[in-house]
Amino acid sequence: MFPEYDVIVVGAGHAGCEAAAAAATMGSSVLLITMNMHTIAQMSCNPAMGGVAKGQIVREIDALGGQSGIVSDKTMIQFRMLNLSKGPAMWSPRCQSDRMLFAQEWRNILENNPNVDFWQDTAKGILIEDGKACGVKTSLGIEIKSRSVVLTNGTFLNGLIHIGEKNFGGGRTGEKAATGITEQLVSLGFESGRMKTGTPPRVDGRSLDYSKMEEQPGDENPSKFSYTDTKSLVKQRSCWITYTNSEVHEILRTGFEKSPMFSGRIKGIGPRYCPSVEDKINRFADKDRHQIFVEPEGWDTVEVYVNGFSTSLPEDVQYAALRKIPGFENAKMFRPGYAIEYDYFPPTQLKSTLETHRIKNLFFAGQINGTTGYEEAACQGLMAGINAHRNVNNLSPFVLKRSEAYIGVLIDDLINKGTEEPYRMFTSRAEYRTLLRQDNADIRLTAKGFEIGLADEQRLLNVQKKQKDVGEIIASFSITKLTPEEINADLELLGTAPIREKCTLTQLLRRPQISIDQLAEANPKVAELLENYGSDAIHQAEIHVKYDSYIEKEMQLVEKMNRLEDLMIIENFNYDVVSSLSFEGREKLKRTRPATIGQASRISGVSQSDISVLMLFIGR
Structure with missing residues (x-):
């Protein structure tokens, strides 16, 4: 029934779509497996792309030949360049998207690529032979062969949704969780953990009083993400800002005893920089109000995303509190907010290509690696798709340095430092951010994208x-x-x-x-x-x-660091023979298996003296 594919991509979220598109554009035969063909590239949380550091990532994806920037340009309803009052290293593009058009445009791109096939099913396990991934087994009992597998399961691995004291399995509201893969990988020696994220209620925009809110229009001369000839916006929809108040906070507190977060029913760690509204009023009790961003979900829908009101409190508490927010007095709720727990795999188990150390030709991308955000997921999917294609064609790995891209910073952070909470990109994570600006992503990366066969001439x-x-x-x-x-x-x-x-x-x-x-x-x-x-x-x-x-000063720092990056460490290097390494350093090096001295120097727990010892040993 099925041919053998070069690449099977499991999951059709932002990571999966970029992985499938990249590998197929470069010439691989790709099968994209999704539980629901109608939710390809669905924006599960807020309908927006970009933001601080995230906007730089979208531009980097585009510069390499990826699709997220093009899709964002074609489906945006508002554009803003953030941080214009600061230096250009901080300028960050962000757009409000039409949720339905975004998903439709991504599906069009994938369906118009002749190298992409689709299969609606759930992957229950990975087929493995001689330590290599060679396909997947689905819930229908079908075994589909491939030369590599990319897992982009998002929040679906043993996903558990919480609303107040209620909880039920699911990877997203209205969709079932995925089981089997975590259990198989753990049995093979992989380490797994639990994380959580959340989403706010959605409301009927017709029931809101915008006269009580602050208007937030788009830029007068809107820019765009893609370096291609996509069109700039001619008309835009405004977003709005309002605030919670002490009455809202008191109502929310009445639900704390039923909160799955405070009662301990949620074990996973949530995103530090995008806390739930109950977490905000608990942690910042001295604050008498918090910002609420009122964001339309598209051109032709009345549905509104209540950004800043993420919550898993009982639905009646959510509704009562919402209606005390200025402009929300008569609000009608479409659906309540909820929290979701899901499995992830600490990314220190990955190579810099996003291939796993334990199983060859098996790649992880997106929230399975402990990240949060569409942009972080999309860039991992792009890199995993590129390297899956290069792997099956016996080509050298494609890896971006920290000095070359925010994408390089993100992956380097993940594989060397790991993460115990959902990882989100910030400009402060990049030590060379004057070089990694949103305006020069094409100059930094397009030649690389062309060289590997992704960006066109x-x-x-x-x-x-x-x-x-x-x-x-x-x-x-x-x-x-x-x-x-x-x-x-x-x-x-x-x-x-x-x-x-x-x-x-x-x-x-x-x-x-x-x-x-x-x-x-x-x-x-x-x-x-x-x-x-x-x-x-x-x-x-x-x-x-x-x-x-x-710029010159940062270039000098890059040159110094590149000297360490050029010092390669053989793949199966025996750290046990280097007796002068510290115990912690040796254990961390054996676990992460760095490819270069530069990478080794960034591993948490590896000291500078460990690096000096290692350099001396390798030099001898």
């Missing part, structure tokens, strides 16, 4: 033209000078000191009070110089001019 040509244009702008700014008579009147209007002698455009642009757009508007000579260049190249050049000293 047009993407590469676009990047090469952008780099050429940026170089020309920077060069012309360094030699073009303005006299005091030409610019001083405008400098005064911009609140910056006048010049006393001729000054290059580079010197002027380095002033924090002046932007490249203001220079062009103020002086015809500058406007003429820039008229043949696109806005992306112009603003890329501006960042290079303003932040060149910071």
Whole structure:
């Protein structure tokens, strides 16, 4: 009935979709197994993509040739660039998405790829021969052969949903949990754990009074995620902000004794940076209000996502508390919020390719690795799909360094440090964030995507033209000078000191009070110089001019770290023969099996003296 596939992807969430699309685009035959064909790429939580650091990840996925940025651009209903008041390393794109269009667009992409087949079923176990994954067995008893398997099970592995004192099995509301895989992997020696996440109630937007809320419109000139020719938004839908109050908090407290979180019925650890509303009012008892973001779920639906009100309290308590929030006095609830517990596998059991150490050709991606968020899942799926394809074709691993991408930071953190709570990406996790900006993801990664057969040639040509244009702008700014008579009147209007002698455009642009757009508007000579260049190249050049000293400093740090990254450790290195290693260091090194000295230096519990001993031993 089934041919043998190159890659089987289990699960069709954000990780599974990117994994399937990547492997298939690169030439592998792919089977995507999902429990429900109607929930492919479903946005189970808030209908939004991007945000702080997450937006950078979406742009990196796009730069490599992935699909999340394209899907986001085609289905967004609002766009905002966050943190514009800060430096460009902090600028983060975010969009509000149409939930139904997002899923439909992803399905269209997958169905239009001739290398992707689909099967609606539940994977109950992995087929293993000689220590290698070679297919899956489904709930229908069917065995499907493949040369590699990518598990992207999300919250479905032994998922348990909690609402007040009620609980029932499920991977998402209305969908059953997946069983069998955890038990099999544990029997093979894998370590597993439990995590939890939650979601807020959904309400009828027709029943809300927006006049009592603060409007949050999109950007006046909205940008986008993809470096391709996707269209920018012409019209947008607003989001809204309101607040809880002491009355809301008191009502919520009445349900604490029935809370599965406070009663101890939930054993899994939840996301630190996205706590439930009951957790917020318990931990921050001194706060008399908390922000609520009121987010529409699409163009043509009245359903509204109540961001900031994630909860697993009894539904009657949720409803009573909701109706005390300004603007929600007459709110009608579509469905209550809930918490969900699920199995995950500590990611220290993975290689940097996301292949497991124990079973060859078996890859994990997404929440199965202890992460949270669509973007974190999608980038893992992309990397797992790439490496599954390369594995079956006997090609070298594709790994991104911490200095090359937030994706590299995320995977490096997971496999070397592990996580005991849902991992979420922040800009602060990246030590080279001046280099890893959202505006230059294409310059950093598109050539790599083209080299492995994922990004097409047009993407590469676009990047090469952008780099050429940026170089020309920077060069012309360094030699073009303005006299005091030409610019001083405008400098005064911009609140910056006048010049006393001729000054290059580079010197002027380095002033924090002046932007490249203001220079062009103020002086015809500058406007003429820039008229043949696109806005992306112009603003890329501006960042290079303003932040060149910071960029240079980080490049020097990268060069130092790369010396350690170039020192390889053989795959089956025997750490027991290095007698001077600390006991903890030896155990952590044996468990993680780092590929390089650089990776070893980032493993929690491996000291600098351990690294020195290891370098001396390998050197000898």
